[in-house]
Every structure is written in C-alpha cells, then in structure tokens.
C-alpha cells in the first residue's frame with residue numbers, strides 16, 4: 186500500500202457529509218485525479234458493495250439479526266477494498282472514505298453490544314488488517330447529532346438513525362474508546378462548532394498528512 190488512506194468517522198449527524206464536501210472542494214484542484222472520494226457501506230465503483238448497502242440500511246428490514254448486520258458491513262467493506270481502495274492505493278492515490286472499520290466497531294460492537302473484540306475480529310478477516318493512515322473523528326454528543334438530523338435533513342432516514350439515544354450513546358462511547366486506543370491515528374475535531382470552524386480545523390489536521398503547505 187503506497188498511497189494515503191484517510192477515513193472520516195463520527196456519530197450520525199456529526200457533519201461528515203458537509204465537511205467532506207468542503208474538504209474535497211479544496212483538495213480537488215491540488216490533487217486532481219490522485220484524489221478518490223468514496224464511502225461505506227457501499228463505495229465508489231463497487232456495484233456489489235452498493236447492493237449490500239441497500240440491504241443493510243433498509244428501514245423495512247427491522248428483523249435483521251445484529252450479527253448478520255455486522256457481517257454484511259464487513260462483506261461490503263471487503264468488496265469495496267478490492268474494487269476501489271486497494272487499486273487506488275497501489276496507484277499512489279489519496280483515498281478519502283466516509284466511514285470504514287471504526288464505524289463497525291462503534292455501531293455493531295458498541296451500539297449493538299456485539300463487543301469491540303468480536304467485531305474487530307470479523308473485520309480483521311475482511312480487511313486483512315488494512316487500516317487508514319489517519320482518521321478524522323468528528324466529535325459530537327449524540328443528542329446534538331440526532332437533533333441536527335431531525336431538524337434539517339432532507340434525505341432518507343436509515344435503520345440506524347431511528348435507534349434510541351442510548352444506542353447512539355454506546356456508539357459514541359466506543360468511538361471514544363478507539364480514539365484513546367489509537368491516539369496517533371485519530372485526529373479529533375470538535376464538531377459542535379460552526380460548520381466553517383469544523384472545516385478549518387479538519388483542513389489544518391489534514392495538511393501535514395497530505396504534505397500540503399498553505
């Protein structure tokens with residue numbers, strides 16, 4: 186793996202989509218076709234991973250078993266790695282992914298209470314241990330993120346958005362545990378600030394990783 190792999194993580198409503206849009210606008214003129222923006226579950230140019238996304242996020246499938254859910258996320262991740270991430274890294278590109286393994290550990294390990302170790306193990310199998318160079322973590326209290334979603338969002342509400350606050354609190358607790366465990370990889374951004382400040386802090390954190398000088 187010779188390129189740079191950056192992931193964005195955070196609870197629902199943290200602002201990943203909004204921040205990523207602004208960061209990509211600034212990065213695109215600098216990196217051109219060296220920049221690959223993708224997301225999970227699913228992913229750019231990954232038909233199979235996108236098909237799994239449709240199933241795993243479908244609000245009409247409330248009977249889905251929690252382990253089935255964890256395995257589907259891991260399967261989607263595997264396919265996305267093979268189709269998109271690994272070829273781009275091999276071509277020395279910068280891959281920016283909206284969510285990756287940490288989401289499974291936080292949502293399925295913490296939120297669904299499957300346990301951090303078990304979910305890490307499933308994902309080790311799926312990814313062969315490929316981890317990002319850096320992870321931007323948009324830190325927000327779950328109640329603030331959920332309120333943003335309720336107040337503002339126009340797009341679809343998925344199976345996890347409708348979970349209770351206690352679920353989202355466990356997700357956030359698991360993220361904090363990961364941030365403590367991997368302090369060098371996790372770049373923590375205060376996502377409760379105004380969007381412009383969140384974007385500035387994210388850009389400042391990314392610059393040294395990407396070798397960009399203002």
Ligand SMILES: Nc1ncnc2c1ncn2[C@@H]1O[C@H](COP(=O)(O)OP(=O)(O)OP(=O)(O)O)[C@@H](O)[C@H]1O
Nearest residue numbers: 197198199200201202203333334337338378379380
């Ligand atoms: N810093 C901010 N302050 C206030 N509102 C914000 C901020 N960042 C994003 N929002 C708003 O909150 C809502 C959720 O933002 P966004 O979709 O970017 O979050 P997200 O992390 O991608 O959410 P999800 O993971 O649930 O898709 C949007 O309506 C967006 O305009």
Ligand SMILES: Cc1cn([C@H]2C[C@H](O)[C@@H](COP(=O)(O)O)O2)c(=O)[nH]c1=O
Nearest residue numbers: 197225226258284285288289292345346
């Ligand atoms: C990768 C991944 C995602 N999730 C959850 C987290 C979110 O609620 C949705 C994705 O929605 P987004 O708004 O498009 O980010 O899926 C998860 O539970 N486990 C995962 O591994």
